[in-house]
Amino acid sequence: MTIMIDTGNYIAAKAAVMARPQVVAAYPITPQTTLVEGIANYVANGEYKGEYICVESEHSAMAACIGASETGSRTFTATSSHGLLLMHEMLHWASLARLPIVMCNINRVIGPGWNIWTDENDSIAQRDTGWIQFYCSSNQEIFDTIIQSFKIAEHEKIVLPVMINYNAFILSHTSMPADIPTQKEIDDFLPPFKPHWKLDVNNPVTHGNIIGTAYYEHIRKGMQDAQDHAKKIIKDVAKEWERQFGRHHGDLIEYYHCDDAEYILISTGAIGAESKAAINNLRKEGIKIGLARLRVFRPFPEEEIRKLAKQSELIVIDRNISIGSNGAFYNEIKSALYGVSDTKVTGFIAGLGGKDVPYHDIETMCKKAIKSKKVNNSQIWFGFDGGE
Amino acid sequence: MALKDLPIEECLFQGNAACPGCPATIALRLVLKALGKNTIMVVPACCTAVIESLYPKTSFDVPVMNIAFEAAAAGASGVEASLRQQGKEDTTVLAWAGDGGTYDIGIQALSGALERGTNFIYICYNNQIYSNTGVQRSGATPYSAWTTTTVSGKTEFYKEMGDIVRAHHIPYSAQACISQPEDLYRKVQKAKGIKGPKYIEILAPCPPGWRFSMDLTVEMGDLAIETGAWTLYECENDIVTFNGKSKILLEGKIKRKPAEEWIKHQGRFRHLFVPKKDEEKLKLIQQHIDKRWERYQKEFL
Missing domain, CATH: 3.40.50.970 (Thiamin diphosphate (ThDP)-binding fold, Pyr/PP domains)
Structure with missing residues (x-):
């Protein structure tokens, strides 16, 4: 090594x-x-x-x-x-x-x-x-x-x-x-x-023909x-x-301070890493919040999301947008919960075009979600046009 | 090699799904006789994807990889690299595409593979249309030909794919025709023995696409050669040699037949003859061929 x-x-x-x-x-x-x-x-x-x-x-x-x-x-x-x-x-x-x-x-x-x-x-x-x-x-x-x-x-x-x-x-x-x-x-x-099949002159097959x-x-x-x-x-x-x-980055999801969490932030990639700093600060303020960093989008970890929703309200940050609908992760999470959980899910669109998403912005998003009384927020474009 | 001496071995089975009179199957039989069973074929969207027949059956006795329309040469590059890693460089990689997949949508991947020196044979069977999708114009469709997307006849001439290929200065390129099987067989066999990229284009007169009787496929090929509308040649290390009747035409030993002799049999040019003869367009077609042969004589005689 x-x-x-x-x-x-x-x-x-x-x-x-x-x-x-x-x-x-x-x-x-x-x-x-x-x-x-x-x-x-x-x-x-x-x-x-x-x-x-x-x-x-x-x-x-x-x-x-x-x-x-x-x-x-x-x-x-x-x-x-x-x-x-x-x-x-x-x-x-x-x-x-x-x-x-x-x-x-x-x-x-x-x-x-x-x-x-x-x-x-x-x-x-x-x-x-x-x-x-x-x-x-x-x-x-x-x-x-x-x-x-x-x-x-x-x-x-x-x-x-x-x-x-x-x-x-x-x-x-x-x-x-x-x-x-x-x-x-x-x-x-x-x-x-060890391929399970391959093109082989000794065993000629046609692959991908009309079906x-x-x-x-x-x-x-x-x-x-x-x-x-x-x-x-x-x-x-x-x-x-x-x-x-000796290393584990999580499997479908990486969990960070989720065991006793009343709120769980779900994010991915670099925002996922930055989110850990935000969680540490929010915890210092006494907010029982954890992070579920999604490592895998396909296959989508539906069961894991449902388990999280049983104990916590969910906050989702999407660095993407399916125009005309919502962020992809927010949509998938809501879909996974349909009919099995009424937990509050608050979604944010953030960091599009490479806009920086530092930990203090993540903290602001989490606090805004926690304060909101609405159960089914439409997604919030964080930091858009000077507002939040 | 005489026809009677060609290998008996067939890699294209009877009962395949080609149309009656199909030129592609004539070419496939000859090409695969020349290459033998130690061959992997890469086929993009084209008539051959239909000729292969319906899964789980196949018409081929060599492995076939189907790939997207524009990707034959790139897919073949992967096959070739993979075989080299596995120590199977003796296996011939054959990319087999139509004129649409070669002149138009596949030209980028083809150019890339030729430039990279991919060790494969790329064969374009040129029926001068998108025939698999129901006869639409391609970059290989001749001037004035009817297609479903040039309803009054194509208003442009085809591009010279052979010239484009030769600009890559690959070790071997050639033009052949299904009506000259010995010439085609020899060219494919020669290509098999050369390392690096090889390109062969085969004229493939298509009865339903060109609108002629299905028993005239071979005649339409020969007339294309005799009128000079198609040329048999090969190019080895940048030296072009004309073959067969094309050679005799180049040397001026016989005269080219008028283009009309070839096109009058084809329904796709019918509007040039009825209700009345369109002398002007017929003249343009003839002039286009004449000009090309003037260039040939300057460059290759």
Whole structure:
């Protein structure tokens, strides 16, 4: 084990290479660039011996990963924002083809106008593609989640692609220390990829040809079952990681001071990390509040949310907005509670366009939610136009 | 190689879902005879996705990966890289796409794969339309041809995909036609033995798309060559050689037939003949071919 002090992207590159993918195909986009540059450096110094295809677009990056994965190779790619949107068609293709591709997405704002800072609308827009989605809040968590994700994606009960999301610049370009296990330790945790099927000249099959409705429905149901299995397997893999490396970032959710909490704040990513400072301060003021940092958006941890709602009022911060509706997390949480809980849920939209969301703003949001008497608030745009 | 000496082995089964008189199946049989079973095919949206037949059945005796319309060359890049990692470089990677998937929506991925030196064969079977979606215009549709999206005839000429490919200076590119099976077989076999990107375009006269009788597929191919509307050539390391009748035409040993000899059989050009002959448009079509051959003579003779 060594300590690496580096940015989220370089630490992600390290993790990707240590997972020993046979094929990486990627296209550069700010703020993902230093990740793919990091991999290129490992190609140059011989640390990465797999294929590195510098494709001409993100659409082709995912198509190349699909080709590599269908022929039985472990594959990795990374993108961000418009790159992820350009991939959208192939994201569906990868999951319907049941390919355990692992990808980092650095959450970045969508244009116009051009804005390279962070919000989650890029990955939220991929909600229905069938990919498992993680949201990380530290560089260590990025490293650990990438390695774990290969194991989750390739698990025989899952066989679905995994997207690891983390915030532009706040994580991608900020140096933090991370414990890096030895290659042998990683190899012990993550054995070589054994594909469940592949294109093979000795067993010629046609994959993805025209399909009737009944068979197609089976494919969709199979994906849904796989996401259901993932709820348990993500927990198992996190436990296994903790046993081997002594670190646990939570599984579907990271709980922080939730046991006696009357109020629970739900947030993700960098706001999730910042929220811990807010919780500490609010607790000092005598407010019994905890944090449930959502690590996984797909599969959505419905049961866990229902359990939280039994003991606490919920406060949700979304760094995304489904225009014409609400923030994605707020919607999913309300949907999970429908018919089983009348607990108060207060939602905030905050940090769009990369606007900073410091701990004192989070404290203000929590206090506002606690003070409000309304059971079903519509979401509040925090700090919008000078108001709150 | 004479037709009778082609391998008996078939990688495209009988009873596939192609239309009667389909040129793509003629080409597929020949191409797969030349490549053999140690081949992985990558197929984007095109008629071949239908020819494959309905899941869980298949018409192919080689592994086939279907991929999105614009992604054949990129998908093949992944297959090729993956096979190299697994020490299976002897397996041929064949991307097999139509003209829509090549000239139009797939041109970016194709250009990228050619530029990267991907070790694969990319074959475009060119029926000059989006035939799988029901005969819409493509970048390969000739001037004045009727399609469902050029109801009064296309008002533009097609682009020269061969020139675009040659600008990538890949080791091998060629044009062939389903009506010249020995030439096609030889070109595919030659491509198989060359490392790096190979591009072959096959003219594929489509009976329902071009509106001719399904027993005339081969004749429509030969007439395209004899009128100079289509050209047989190959380009090895930037040196272009014309083949078959195209070579004789280039050398001026025989005369090109008038374009009208080819188009008069095709319902897609019917509006040029009834209710009355459109001499002006017929002249433009002929001039376009003449100009191209003037260029050929300057560049390649």
